Amino acid sequence: MTQTQSPARSRTIEWTDPAQHASQLGRRSGLELLSAMAAGELPAPPVMHLIDMVGMDVTEGSVTVYLEPQEFHYNPLGTVHGGVISTLLDTAAACSVHSTLPAGVGYTSLDLTVKFLRPVTVASGRLKTTGSVLQRGRRTALAEARMTDSAGRLVAHATSSCMIFEVPGA
Structure with a gap:
């Protein structure tokens, strides 16, 4: 889009140093770290600000994240971009694994298989994405x-494999 076309919308985000989270891996379990983020005791990681996640619930073996779909999440078709949906699914699934890990143990996603079942728009209302360790x-x-969307309809599903490893120097 050029400057002569319709006016652009804008958005500004701020985030804290992500090293704050990494420094906690050797001192807190995954459940303690995620619970501290959910309670606001530790700042949210930058990706949560980037896509504007609005909250997180944490229990051992399960993490739920929330998002209010916005225009800036849209693809050219006028629906929420599959990458945003995949990011939420990956976050919920992988953080669920993280919630089971002791201090000094990390993880990384090995794969993510996503099924998109319904289009998601602003009209879908608040999205609730719940991950569970299988x-x-x-x-x-x-x-x-x-x-699920605000009406409780399943809009997407994913499975993920994660590799678990000791954090060097933790």
Whole structure:
């Protein structure tokens, strides 16, 4: 879009140093770290600000994240971009695994398989994405995430495998 076309909308975001979270890996369990973020005792990671997640609920083995769909989430088709939906699903599934890990142990996603079931728009209302651990071993974990709209309809589903490892120097 050029300057001569219709007026652009804008958005400004702020975030804190993400090293604050990394420094906690050796001192807090995943559940303690995620609970502190959910309670506002630790700042949210930058990605939460970038896509404007509006909250998180944490229990051992399950994490729920929320998002109010906005215009800035849209793709050229006028629906929420699949990358935004995938980010929420990945966050809920992987953080569910994180919630089961002791201090000094980290994880990373190995894969994410997403099924988009309904289009998501501003009219969908608040999205609720709940991740759950299906199985956790010493080296890998399997988790799923389910995204529902404000009417409780399933709009997307994902499964994710995560690799579990000791954090060097933790």
